[in-house]
Amino acid sequence: HADTAMYQAKKSGRNNYQFFRKELNAEVVERFSLERDISRALDRNEFILYYQPKIDLRSMGIVGAEALIRWNHPERGMVSPAKFIPIAEESGQIVGINRWVVKTAIEQWQKWISTGHVPGTVAVNMSGYQFAQQKVMNTVAEALELSGLDPEFLEIEITENILMQNISEAAAVLQQLKNMRVRIGIDDFGTGYSSLSYISSFKVDTIKIDRSFVMGCIEKPDNLVIIKTIIAMGQSLGIKVVAEGVETAEQLELIRQHGADMAQGYYFSKPVPPEEYIRLLDKKLY
Numbered sequence: 493h494a495d496t497a498m499y500q501a502k503k504s505g506r507n508n509y510q511f512f513r514k515e516l517n518a519e520v521v522e523r524f525s526l527e528r529d530i531s532r533a534l535d536r537n538e539f540i541l542y543y544q545p546k547i548d549l550r551s552m553g554i555v556g557a558e559a560l561i562r563w564n565h566p567e568r569g570m571v572s573p574a575k576f577i578p579i580a581e582e583s584g585q586i587v588g589i590n591r592w593v594v595k596t597a598i599e600q601w602q603k604w605i606s607t608g609h610v611p612g613t614v615a616v617n618m619s620g621y622q623f624a625q626q627k628v629m630n631t632v633a634e635a636l637e638l639s640g641l642d643p644e645f646l647e648i649e650i651t652e653n654i655l656m657q658n659i660s661e662a663a664a665v666l667q668q669l670k671n672m673r674v675r676i677g678i679d680d681f682g683t684g685y686s687s688l689s690y691i692s693s694f695k696v697d698t699i700k701i702d703r704s705f706v707m708g709c710i711e712k713p714d715n716l717v718i719i720k721t722i723i724a725m726g727q728s729l730g731i732k733v734v735a736e737g738v739e740t741a742e743q744l745e746l747i748r749q750h751g752a753d754m755a756q757g758y759y760f761s762k763p764v765p766p767e768e769y770i771r772l773l774d775k776k777l778y
């Protein structure tokens with residue numbers, strides 16, 4: 493019996509090993525294939541920016557949007573940024589992607605404003621890698637200058653984690669953005685370990701409460717405590733607080749009651765293509 497058991501264990505161990513190797517190979521192949529395709533995607537115009545409306549909770553009107561990249565892959569269809577952005581960050585391809593994103597959003601905004609629309613502000617996500625590179629500064633300055641867009645329409649979002657991982661570099665870049673009159677937003681707030689003193693010294697304009705806290709705020713009292721604390725902190729520091737991932741009327745009511753300034757989420761709208769954002773704006777949906 494003992495022998496049989498040993499044999500079984502060895503056999504399954506070996507199978508597991510081979511299974512594991514196969515999985516690993518598949519993952520590596522997938523990564524390489526995506527990395528190769530990313531390098532062609534910019535030239536082939538496969539990226540598009542979608543815009544998710546940001547709603548002011550006092551007026552209940554749209555006051556701007558977050559630009560979210562979409563990749564229409566010729567064979568795979570839509571590939572989620574959650575999948576390809578991390579790969580692009582590791583390979584360095586993120587530098588080119590971020591440049592395209594900033595340029596595209598700024599040009600779009602300038603175009604809308606010059607044709608009489610009132611699109612509010614546009615928030616663009618910046619990755620840590622690019623952020624630390626300083627190159628982002630040139631990109632932003634160049635794109636603003638070329639388009640003639642008033643810098644106050646632009647907001648740069650960086651995550652709390654990225655900020656805290658590169659404090660000295662991030663501080664320098666944020667200061668330069670401030671000098672240019674570009675707004676600064678901290679994304680996914682509450683998931684990292686920033687101290688209050690840092691947040692106040694960075695002179696950020698907005699803080700986004702991470703979706704994970706908003707999602708469970710009705711069921712989990714702890715989440716609500718965190719939300720209340722972030723809002724109170726924002727109010728005392730003069731920083732606007734945005735709740736992300738608002739999906740239900742109950743969640744909206746709760747974050748409004750506690751004094752959040754703005755909200756974003758499927759309850760209002762998913763991220764939509766440019767034409768659709770303009771339609772939402774002009775219809776004054778909310």
Ligand code: C2E
Binds near residue numbers: 577758
């Ligand atoms: P993020 O910046 O925190 O963006 C919010 C994500 O939550 C978006 O996912 C958005 O579609 C989703 N979301 C918004 N409201 C709701 C809701 O009510 N419910 C649910 N379940 N989800 C909601 P998306 O577009 O897939 O982007 C994922 C992440 O990829 C972003 O997180 C950001 O970190 C990154 N990303 C997206 N676009 C860009 C980009 O242009 N540049 C860079 N560097 N990163 C980007």
Ligand code: MG
Binds near residue numbers: 558617649679
């Ligand atoms: Mg964001």
Ligand code: MG
Binds near residue numbers: 679680700702703736
């Ligand atoms: Mg976020």
Ligand code: MG
Binds near residue numbers: 680
């Ligand atoms: Mg996020």
